[in-house]
Amino acid sequence: MGALAEVTNETMDLIKSSYGNDISKSITTASGLVAYDLQAPAKNLYPVYTPLRNKIPRTGGGKGVATNWRTVKSITGSGFDTSPWLPEGQRSGRMSYATAPKAANYVTLGEEDSVTFEATNAGQGFEDVRATMTARLLQKFMLKEENAILGGNATLQLGTPSAPTVSASGTGGTLAAATYSVIVVALTQEGFYNSNISAGVATTKTVTGADGQTYVLNGGSSNKSANATQAVTLGQSLVASVSPVIGAVGYAWFVGAAGSESLQAITTVNSAAFSAPLAGGRQAVSAITGDCSANPGLAFDGLLSTAFNPANSAYVSMQPTGNAGVGTPLTAGGRGNVVEIDAMLKNMWDGYNLSPTVIYANSQEIKNITDKVMATASGTILRMQQNTKEPYAVVANGVVSAYYNPFMPNGGQIIPIIIHPKVPPGTLIGWCEDLPIYYQNNEVQNVAEIKTRQDYYQIDWPVRTRQYETGVYAEEVLAIYAPFAMGIIGNIANG
Incomplete structure (x- = not known):
């Protein structure tokens, strides 16, 4: 064992001499030779409020x-519903x-x-x-x-909202001068939370189950209304309202030139105002093809x-x-x-x-x-x-x-x-x-x-x-x- 130790030490000395001063360089955490401190289990940072x-x-x-x-x-009582009176010796009528x-x-x-x-x-x-x-x-x-x-x-079923009422008013806006067309879609509670400006109004979604079969869910949106048009001059705002739809908690507003309206706002009241240039790249109103407000049978x-x-x-x-x-x-x-x-x-x-x-x-x-x-x-x-x-x-x-x-x-x-x-x-x-x-x-x-x-x-x-x-x-x-x-x-x- 002593001879083996001498051989080992001699070998290490030879290695050190062959590398010169390089062997003395230190190893830092940047070298990546470190342990990974992972706390277990995963931290579930989402609310489950029900x-x-x-x-x-x-x-x-x-x-x-x-x-x-x-x-x-x-x-319902006989006679006058709030009157219990009877003549002496007689019987009352029958209640219903x-x-x-x-x-x-x-x-x-x-x-x-x-x-x-x-x-x-x-x-x-x-x-x-x-x-x-x-x-x-x-x-x-x-x-x-x-x-x-x-x-x-x-x-x-929310059905089809009435055509919106539109007008131009105010000053100081930056909406371009043009004739605008406005169409509105009503949203149920599900529709309001299923829809957003970037993804658009939820209509239908085809779901492929884990068994490979498909089914269709309605997203909670009404049919689109008829359009209403209004000319706006530079500096004016375009304002629109619609008769409240029973069952709706929100409204999606599609605005643009007639035939090319796109989603511009989602409100929780039955009106909207537009004073700035319309945004591009939004959902087109042509995506709304029917009443998708309810899921009967499901x-x-x-x-x-x-x-x-x-x-x-x-x-x-x-x-x-x-x-x-x-x-x-x-x-x-x-x-x-x-x-x-x-x-x-x-x-x-x-x-x-x-x-x-x-x-x-x-x-x-x-x-x-x-x-x-x-x-x-x-x-x-x-x-x-x-x-x-x-x-x-x-x-x-x-x-x-x-x-x-x-x-x-x-x-x-x-x-x-x-x-x-x-x-x-x-x-x-x-x-x-x-x-x-x-x-x-x-x-x-x-x-x-x-x-x-x-x-x-x-x-x-x-x-x-x-x-x-x-x-x-x-x-x-x-x-x-x-x-x-x-x-x-x-x-x-x-x-």
């Missing part, structure tokens, strides 16, 4: 193609009922994903790729289900579609058009109230003796409600905090987190205002989740529920290629037993 899905009860036991029930809509059969068809919801064998093996020591794939798959399924509960549309009606349907007698109020391109915002009542919300609450009490138990709103309307309530003689409220270490601390800003309804028994009711990312700007939804106790013997355990024929289930498909394939599915319907217990305020301008 308040409606989390809150609405889920009930099983569904069978057949639909869940069915019968509603007693009203009971208004009844209606109701049904809600079950539909299938689903989402799939896959991971290759190589990805599974390469992920060992980092994360269980198959397990995390399934978790993310379920989360995405729930996000899509949340949107279905809110904006799913099976029956409410979808169920969500809260918005149900409330917008006139047959369901929910409260629906659209803000007036106001100045085209600006619209009409909510109105401060001057005593810490909002005029339009008060009108909704009063109408729901006068019509059905009930109140919303929650109001859902976009962040824009949360801000607008707060601005209206705080822009009163009371001014901005500052909350003072005191402790033993500091003389005081001031917390500025705040939010209206609830609204008081005076139109209820026992002095009124407090209604929470809940922010929801998929309630479109310009829209408020009031919803009575539980009927008051004086709806006696109503046999409605839940005003709305997810009725399931088969609740969430996962299928790990047989291996047919060198990848693992997984699907998450549910067979369900949103059954809304008291659709009149909802209210919508729409077409609200930002301000």
Whole structure:
């Protein structure tokens, strides 16, 4: 062993002498001979906010193609409905009922994903790729289900909007002098979130399933309106408005020379204004070929579609058009109230003796409600905090987190205002989740529920290629037993 050590040392000396001074050069991190500090597992930085899905009860036991029930809509007394008077010794007339059969068809919801064998093996020591794939798959399924509960549309067809009203006005714009043609397309909640300026209005999409079969989804847009034209001189703005379309939460505006209109704006009010040169490279109006607002047979009606349907007698109020391109915002009542919300609450009490138990709103309307309530003689409220270490601390800003309804028994009711990312700007939804106790013997355990024929289930498909394939599915319907217990305020301008 000693001889071997001497040979080794001698060998190293010979190597050093052959390289000269080069062997003394240092190795730095730039050489790349470093370890890789990878934190495991992957950090999932996306929100899974599903308040409606989390809150609405889920009930099983569904069978057949639909869940069915019968509603007693009203009971009417004999004679004058409010007069119980009888002559001595005589019998009353017979009361009558208004009844209606109701049904809600079950539909299938689903989402799939896959991971290759190589990805599974390469992920060992980092994360269980198959397990995390399934978790993310379920989360995405729930996000899509949340949107279905809110904006799913099976029956409410937007049809064809009326031709817009157009005019030229103002000074100081840079819109080129020309005669412009304007066409409008209405958008449902799904259509509003499926569409954008760069990609265009969502019409139809052909989906190829993991089984190789295809199906077609409608994106939530109406047919295109007839066009309206207006001559504009340099410096003027082109303004356009359209009669509100019931069921629409947004409008897409196509502008240009007649026959070559392209998408120029998407608004959440029924008007738009154009003062700058039109943008090129946008979706042409020729892409809109029909009404793609609903998915009959594939979808169920969500809260918005149900409330917008006139047959369901929910409260629906659209803000007036106001100045085209600006619209009409909510109105401060001057005593810490909002005029339009008060009108909704009063109408729901006068019509059905009930109140919303929650109001859902976009962040824009949360801000607008707060601005209206705080822009009163009371001014901005500052909350003072005191402790033993500091003389005081001031917390500025705040939010209206609830609204008081005076139109209820026992002095009124407090209604929470809940922010929801998929309630479109310009829209408020009031919803009575539980009927008051004086709806006696109503046999409605839940005003709305997810009725399931088969609740969430996962299928790990047989291996047919060198990848693992997984699907998450549910067979369900949103059954809304008291659709009149909802209210919508729409077409609200930002301000």
